[in-house]
Amino acid sequence: MALLVKQGRLINPATGEDRVCDILIEGEVIKEIAPTIDAPDAVVLDAGGLVVTPGLIDMHVHLRQPGQSAKETIRSGTMAAAVGGFTRVATMPNTKPVIDSTIIVEGLKYKIAKEGLVKVDVIGSLSKGLEGKELAAMGGMAAAGAVAFSDDGRYVQSCDFMRKAMEYASMFDKIVIDHCEDETLIAGGQMHEGTVSNELGLKGRPAVAEDIAVARDILLAEATGAAVHIAHISTKNAVAMVRRAKAKGLKVTAEVTPQHLILTDEGLRTYNTSFKVNPPLRSEDHRRAVEEGLLDGTIDAVVTDHAPHAEEEKDCEFSLAPSGFVGLETSLGLMLTYFYHTGKLDLISLIRTMTVHPAALLRVDAGNAAVGKAADLTLIDLDREWVVDATAFYSQGKSSPFDGMKLRGRAAATIVDGMVVMKDGEVLA
Ligand SMILES: [Zn+2]
Structure with a gap:
C-alpha cells in the first residue's frame, strides 16, 4: 500500500x-x-x-518490562509514545528481572515485535542485577540487539567496576549511559538540597552528588577512550564539565529532560508527589545552566525519562512515594511551548535533539526522513x-507535574x- x-x-x-x-x-x-x-x-x-519531521526518538524511557506490568506494558508504553509523536524509544534495564542477559534481551525483543506500536530498542545493564559488582553479558546482549548499556536508576559506585564496564562496552562500540548521583551523598534525600528543602524540612540530595559522579565518569571516559553519556543532566557544574570534555575532544555526551529544563524545586512546596524525581528538580540557577547547555549544543538529546508508577504507589505521603513520572505524552508539547514558541530554540535545532542525535548515540539507522x-x-x-490531562494518558502512569498545564x-x-x-x-x- x-x-x-x-x-x-x-x-x-x-x-x-x-x-x-x-x-x-x-x-x-x-x-x-x-x-x-x-x-x-x-x-x-x-x-x-x-x-513533518523524522519520527521522534526518546532514548531514555522505562517501559517496565519484563516484570512490572502494573506500572506499564510494552503496549501501553508504546501507545503513549505514539501519542507523543515518538516512533522509537529505548527502554531501560532496571526491570524485574534486570535486563542483564542475552536471553532476557531476546525475550523482550520478541514481546516488542508482538505488542509494540512503535519501535523499541533495548538497553542492557552494565552489571548483573544492577549490583555494580559483576559485568553483565554485554557481548551477548549486543549481539541480541541491545543498543547501549546502563545501570540507570543507580550510580555505579565502584570506580574499578565502571572502568571495566566502559572498556567492555567500547569493544562493542556502545555508549555507557550513566545515572550520576553519588549514593553516599544522597542517602535518604527526598529532593534538591537548598533553601526549599530547608524550609520544608525534607532531607536533600545535593547538587555536588551529581557533580562528583559526572567528574569521575568524564575522567574514566578520558582514561578508557569509552563513549560516556550523562543521563538526565541537572546541575550547573555537570553541564560545565561536559562542555569542557567536549572541547577537549572526549567522547562525552549528555541528555536532559523537559522537567529539568522547565521546572524547579519551588514546585515541591505543595508536597505534590508528582514533582518527586531523581535527580531532583533543582533551583533556578541550575535550571538556567541546563537550559544554556541545551541552547549552546553541550547537551545532545532531549529525553523524557518516562517513569510510570501504578497510581496507588504515587498516591501517598511524600517521603514514601517512588520517584519519577511519565513524560512521553507531554515532551513535544513542552519543548515547543517553552523553547520554540519563546524563540529560545529554532525548530530544526530542537528536532535535532529528538531525532538525529539520539539515533547516532544509539547507533541505529533512524532519525532521517530521506528516500530509501x-x-x-x-x-x-x-x-x-x-x-495536559493526566487522567487521559494512554500510559498506565498518571502522575505528571505538568498536569493541567496549557501547552x-x-x-x-x-x-x-x-x-x-x-x-x-x-x-x-
Ligand atoms: Zn536515571
Whole structure:
C-alpha cells in the first residue's frame, strides 16, 4: 500500500532541509520526496499547515518490562509514545528481572515485535542485577540487539567496576549511559538540597552528588577512550564539565529532560508527589545552566525519562512515594511551548535533539526522513493549543507535574514503517 503525505513542511535536521513537499511512502520505505507527487493509487494524508519531521526518538524511557506490568506494558508504553509523536524509544534495564542477559534481551525483543506500536530498542545493564559488582553479558546482549548499556536508576559506585564496564562496552562500540548521583551523598534525600528543602524540612540530595559522579565518569571516559553519556543532566557544574570534555575532544555526551529544563524545586512546596524525581528538580540557577547547555549544543538529546508508577504507589505521603513520572505524552508539547514558541530554540535545532542525535548515540539507522529510509515520520501541529490531562494518558502512569498545564503544539500524526499509528491524539493500530 502507498501513502502520500501531502504538502507538509518537511524539517529534516539530518540534511538541513526545511521545505514544503510531498512524501510518497511505499510499504515501509520512503520512496520519493518532491515538491508535488502524483500517485493516484496512494492513500492521501493531508499535511497542509503541519510540520513533518523524522519520527521522534526518546532514548531514555522505562517501559517496565519484563516484570512490572502494573506500572506499564510494552503496549501501553508504546501507545503513549505514539501519542507523543515518538516512533522509537529505548527502554531501560532496571526491570524485574534486570535486563542483564542475552536471553532476557531476546525475550523482550520478541514481546516488542508482538505488542509494540512503535519501535523499541533495548538497553542492557552494565552489571548483573544492577549490583555494580559483576559485568553483565554485554557481548551477548549486543549481539541480541541491545543498543547501549546502563545501570540507570543507580550510580555505579565502584570506580574499578565502571572502568571495566566502559572498556567492555567500547569493544562493542556502545555508549555507557550513566545515572550520576553519588549514593553516599544522597542517602535518604527526598529532593534538591537548598533553601526549599530547608524550609520544608525534607532531607536533600545535593547538587555536588551529581557533580562528583559526572567528574569521575568524564575522567574514566578520558582514561578508557569509552563513549560516556550523562543521563538526565541537572546541575550547573555537570553541564560545565561536559562542555569542557567536549572541547577537549572526549567522547562525552549528555541528555536532559523537559522537567529539568522547565521546572524547579519551588514546585515541591505543595508536597505534590508528582514533582518527586531523581535527580531532583533543582533551583533556578541550575535550571538556567541546563537550559544554556541545551541552547549552546553541550547537551545532545532531549529525553523524557518516562517513569510510570501504578497510581496507588504515587498516591501517598511524600517521603514514601517512588520517584519519577511519565513524560512521553507531554515532551513535544513542552519543548515547543517553552523553547520554540519563546524563540529560545529554532525548530530544526530542537528536532535535532529528538531525532538525529539520539539515533547516532544509539547507533541505529533512524532519525532521517530521506528516500530509501524507513518511513518513520511525525506530523506536528505547531500552534495547536491543549491542556495536559493526566487522567487521559494512554500510559498506565498518571502522575505528571505538568498536569493541567496549557501547552501550544503537539503531534498530529505518527507514522511507523509507513503505517499511521496515531492521528489527532487517537491510537489507530
Ligand atoms: Zn536515571
